[in-house]
Amino acid sequence: MEAPVAVLVMGVSGSGKSTVGSLLATELGWKFYDADDYHPEENRKKMGKGIPLNDQDRIPWLFNLHDILLRNVSSGQSVVLACSALKKMYRNILRRGESAATQKYDEPGEKEELKLLVVYLNGPSEVISGRLAKRKGHFMPPELLQSQFDTLEPPSAPENFLSLSVDRSVSEMIPIIVDYVKTK
Numbered sequence: 441m442e443a444p445v446a447v448l449v450m451g452v453s454g455s456g457k458s459t460v461g462s463l464l465a466t467e468l469g470w471k472f473y474d475a476d477d478y479h480p481e482e483n484r485k486k487m488g489k490g491i492p493l494n495d496q497d498r499i500p501w502l503f504n505l506h507d508i509l510l511r512n513v514s515s516g517q518s519v520v521l522a523c524s525a526l527k528k529m530y531r532n533i534l535r536r537g538e539s540a541a542t543q544k545y546d547e548p549g550e551k552e553e554l555k556l557l558v559v560y561l562n563g564p565s566e567v568i569s570g571r572l573a574k575r576k577g578h579f580m581p582p583e584l585l586q587s588q589f590d591t592l593e594p595p596s597a598p599e600n601f602l603s604l605s606v607d608r609s610v611s612e613m614i615p616i617i618v619d620y621v622k623t624k
């Protein structure tokens with residue numbers, strides 16, 4: 441792998457995106473972005489009140505994240521992004537920005553400005569809700585987990601993705617992800 445890439449670490453709230461993504465970026469020596477840091481105040485307030493976000497809330501946030509990824513990759517900087525990216529359309533926006541909205545080029549691999557490698561952290565709601573119940577000092581209420589599962593569209597071919605069970609330890613995941621990234 442030579443050209444700069446963006447690695448998306450995705451999954452429902454509490455699946456481990458921030459933990460895995462930040463360690464991965466450190467391991468690779470790449471920049472790390474946590475999509476949670478880019479939610480507008482209205483989105484945070486909405487989630488804080490226990491109301492799930494909808495497409496209208498998420499799409500401008502995803503456009504902004506696409507711009508950040510593209511700016512980095514265009515300047516030669518590979519990046520890791522931790523972002524829920526629950527729907528296929530959301531991942532297309534991260535890849536293509538506004539052109540995803542026109543759906544002219546819908547499928548990953550077609551005329552992409554940005555190579556996005558997807559790491560999908562998957563696991564049962566019982567395990568993830570147990571972790572959220574213990575997590576302290578975060579704006580996301582654990583009650584929203586079911587809505588995240590309801591919205592989730594797991595990645596599928598032709599998306600370029602690696603699926604990892606949240607049952608694995610983080611230290612076990614990192615070398616697997618590094619291998620995946622290095623062979624792409």
Ligand SMILES: Nc1ncnc2c1ncn2[C@@H]1O[C@H](COP(=O)(O)OP(=O)(O)O)[C@@H](O)[C@H]1O
Pocket residue numbers: 451452453454455456457458459460522571572574575606607608609610
């Ligand atoms: N693979 C893992 N094994 C055990 N605990 C984990 C694992 N990944 C994350 N955690 C813990 O689960 C909680 C949620 O992780 P976090 O990274 O905040 O998830 P997300 O960013 O997807 O919401 C945190 O308390 C974190 O320490």
Ligand SMILES: O=C(O)[C@H](O)[C@@H](O)[C@H](O)[C@H](O)COP(=O)(O)O
Pocket residue numbers: 452453454457458476479487493498524525526580588
């Ligand atoms: O698209 C969304 O609904 C949000 O991005 C959501 O998925 C995310 O989970 C929250 O921002 C909370 O952050 P954590 O994922 O860190 O719990």
